[in-house]
Amino acid sequence: MGIRRRTLSRLAFLFTFVFVVRMLFFQPSSSPKSKSGGVEIKEHNFIERATRPDRSLNVHRHPFLQARIGRDETPDMFSELIENGLQDYWERFQLPYIVNKDTANMDAQHVLGAIDQLLSLNGWVGHLCPTLVRPFGQNKRDNDYDDLVRQDHLYYIAIVIHSADHFLVDQLAVIVQMVKRLGTNNLFVSMLDYDSNDSTETLVDLCEAVLTLLGVPFRIRRIQAMTEDPSAAYYPLEEATMRNLALEPLHELHQRRKIQFSRVVWLKGFTCPNDILETIKISFANEAAMVCGMDWAEHNGFFIFSDRWRTRDIEGDQFRQSKSSSKSDAVPPRDNQGALRYAQHLPFQVFCCESGTHVVDPSQSYYRGVAYRAGTDFHNVSRAESAPVRDPDAPCLDSSQAWFCRDLWIHSALQGMNEVDKANNAAGMRRRDAVDVAAFDPLMERRDAPVKGRDNVKVQIGAEEEEVNDAAADTRKKNVHKQDPDANAGSDYDAMPIEDGGEVVPPPEVGRLSIPNAVYRPARILVNPRCPTTYAGVSHTKLARDLFGEGEDETPLSGKFLLEDWEGAPESFVCQEQRLTGGRKATKTQRRLGFSIHDELQALMREKSNR
Ligand SMILES: *[C@@H]1O[C@H](CO)[C@@H](O)[C@H](O)[C@H]1NC(C)=O
Numbered sequence: 002m003g004i005r006r007r008t009l010s011r012l013a014f015l016f017t018f019v020f021v022v023r024m025l026f027f028q029p030s031s032s033p034k035s036k037s038g039g040v041e042i043k044e045h046n047f048i049e050r051a052t053r054p055d056r057s058l059n060v061h062r063h064p065f066l067q068a069r070i071g072r073d074e075t076p077d078m079f080s081e082l083i084e085n086g087l088q089d090y091w092e093r094f095q096l097p098y099i100v101n102k103d104t105a106n107m108d109a110q111h112v113l114g115a116i117d118q119l120l121s122l123n124g125w126v127g128h129l130c131p132t133l134v135r136p137f138g139q140n141k142r143d144n145d146y147d148d149l150v151r152q153d154h155l156y157y158i159a160i161v162i163h164s165a166d167h168f169l170v171d172q173l174a175v176i177v178q179m180v181k182r183l184g185t186n187n188l189f190v191s192m193l194d195y196d197s198n199d200s201t202e203t204l205v206d207l208c209e210a211v212l213t214l215l216g217v218p219f220r221i222r223r224i225q226a227m228t229e230d231p232s233a234a235y236y237p238l239e240e241a242t243m244r245n246l247a248l249e250p251l252h253e254l255h256q257r258r259k260i261q262f263s264r265v266v267w268l269k270g271f272t273c274p275n276d277i278l279e280t281i282k283i284s285f286a287n288e289a290a291m292v293c294g295m296d297w298a299e300h301n302g303f304f305i306f307s308d309r310w311r312t313r314d315i316e317g318d319q320f321r322q323s324k325s326s327s328k329s330d331a332v333p334p335r336d337n338q339g340a341l342r343y344a345q346h347l348p349f350q351v352f353c354c355e356s357g358t359h360v361v362d363p364s365q366s367y368y369r370g371v372a373y374r375a376g377t378d379f380h381n382v383s384r385a386e387s388a389p390v391r392d393p394d395a396p397c398l399d400s401s402q403a404w405f406c407r408d409l410w411i412h413s414a415l416q417g418m419n420e421v422d423k424a425n426n427a428a429g430m431r432r433r434d435a436v437d438v439a440a441f442d443p444l445m446e447r448r449d450a451p452v453k454g455r456d457n458v459k460v461q462i463g464a465e466e467e468e469v470n471d472a473a474a475d476t477r478k479k480n481v482h483k484q485d486p487d488a489n490a491g492s493d494y495d496a497m498p499i500e501d502g503g504e505v506v507p508p509p510e511v512g513r514l515s516i517p518n519a520v521y522r523p524a525r526i527l528v529n530p531r532c533p534t535t536y537a538g539v540s541h542t543k544l545a546r547d548l549f550g551e552g553e554d555e556t557p558l559s560g561k562f563l564l565e566d567w568e569g570a571p572e573s574f575v576c577q578e579q580r581l582t583g584g585r586k587a588t589k590t591q592r593r594l595g596f597s598i599h600d601e602l603q604a605l606m607r608e609k610s611n612r
């Protein structure tokens with residue numbers, strides 16, 4: 002009851018706030034805008050090409066750094082009420098008192114005060130963050146991030162909102178916290194609203210107002226759904242499109258103003274600001290292409306790891322749908338090294354991840370031309386066509402993030418080869434063939450070292466399969482529950498339900514590769530288990546205790562961040578694919594598919610030479 006009342010009073014406060022903001026920002030068109038002299042939103046859609054050497058993200062000098070595109074103007078049940086209220090307030094309480102430009106500052110003060118009040122609530126759950134348990138005393142050492150702040154990097158924060166208004170205030174609070182730490186001119190915020198039909202629109206107005214007042218550069222954009230009928234949509238394609246659009250300003254700023262961001266932070270669900278800062282630190286320390294948090298959703302009174310569609314451990318296996326309190330033999334990553342490091346709360350290498358909030362290095366991805374994509378030979382069931390015939394080893398029709406991870410591996414290998422080529426050319430050596438690469442790749446020093454535990458698994462593929470199936474049966478026994486109607490709360494909404502065989506991995510259809518993946522430079526993709534992303538209905542205090550125990554471990558973290566042994570890509574992975582249109586929940590099927598970097602590189606070369 003108490004919680005509901007609190008939520009209601011917060012909502013009431015929020016609406017009052019939004020009302021005030023709308024009043025100040027989006028005055029009725031009849032009102033004399035130019036006279037107000039206050040803050041006011043102009044429409045800027047494009048980033049101007051730099052004519053001067055100034056490359057700063059200063060919104061006062063470059064107003065086009067704050068843009069709103071495709072505002073939803075469709076009337077709703079409150080439109081008329083708000084319109085009348087605005088007009089009335091403007092005419093009776095504002096207009097008579099506007100004497101000169103100076104009074105406008107007071108309006109801005111008014112709103113800034115309201116923002117402070119709003120953000121002192123830190124959204125719905127954010128205020129808990131400083132009290133939550135984290136290993137290595139993370140929360141006690143706020144100055145841990147001073148060095149990060151001093152380095153003065155530029156960060157690009159990307160958010161895709163698809164009818165998920167319940168996160169937006171928390172996410173805004175997180176952004177404001179990051180702005181406070183990292184500086185107004187060090188962040189760019191890109192929000193993409195994909196045809197939301199809930200109160201996202203209003204909350205996005207709020208975000209726009211707050212970011213404008215704080216002087217944070219942003220682009221907020223709303224787009225229509227790709228298909229009129231949601232059931233005719235192909236979700237991986239929607240995902241890819243949304244993300245590429247959210248990255249458009251990144252590319253524009255790079256091409257037109259030569260502004261280069263150090264890291265892109267994809268905010269999803271709710272993540273505590275310190276956890277994000279730590280993940281950024283881990284990303285820099287390891288020169289990682291991507292570092293993900295872990296994604297936990299409430300499920301029948303427990304918290305379960307919730308991203309089994311997009312996450313694969315370094316052996317290509319699916320993560321377990323483990324509980325947050327699981328013992329060391331049943332933790333989310335199945336591979337030995339990953340499980341070991343997970344148990345110590347240390348970052349571990351994976352083949353692919355997304356798991357809520359994640360940090361991407363654009364210089365190892367987007368700036369190299371890697372974009373989000375999806376398979377194209379899916380079956381559109383809205384059309385009266387028969388399903389396309391697909392080879393048993395046709396590319397996996399999985400999530401756009403899974404495609405992105407494979408692209409990271411391939412481009413990392415390519416970069417390694419190019420560097421070796423350059424070095425060889427400089428030294429007047431012959432051109433290498435693929436196998437020689439490792440011998441010259443400076444990042445592959447430990448290639449000769451025995452690969453711990455992995456070779457056994459690889460050779461006895463039958464045994465591995467046994468183990469996986471055992472685990473699956475095990476999980477099935479423990480999870481004799483029906484589909485949770487609240488599954489939308491976490492990323493597992495997109496995964497294949499266990500009841501449909503979501504954990505059963507078919508036998509690998511591949512032999513050993515002639516040119517092993519291990520000779521290529523690995524993609525540095527990590528999971529930071531100390532960075533949980535959560536959803537509505539999660540008790541953060543309980544989750545933190547489950548994951549990290551009671552007392553705070555005082556050992557400083559220094560040095561432990563670093564992963565020294567980087568594995569090559571797995572030679573096969575669990576492909577969970579969506580072959581049909583039908584939105585997020587379309588049927589998925591599963592197979593194990595080979596992954597040969599050598600073959601992928603050759604395909605890439607062929608594609609390039611055909612163009
Ligand atoms: C809003 O969109 C969701 C799916 O995104 C859909 O299930 C729901 O019916 C829509 N509501 C309205 C009022 O259109």
Ligand SMILES: *[C@@H]1O[C@H](CO)[C@@H](O)[C@H](O)[C@H]1NC(C)=O
Nearest residue numbers: 228233234235381383384582
């Ligand atoms: C599937 O076909 C329908 C009908 O032709 C079309 O409207 C829709 O856009 C198609 N879906 C995709 C993802 O191409």
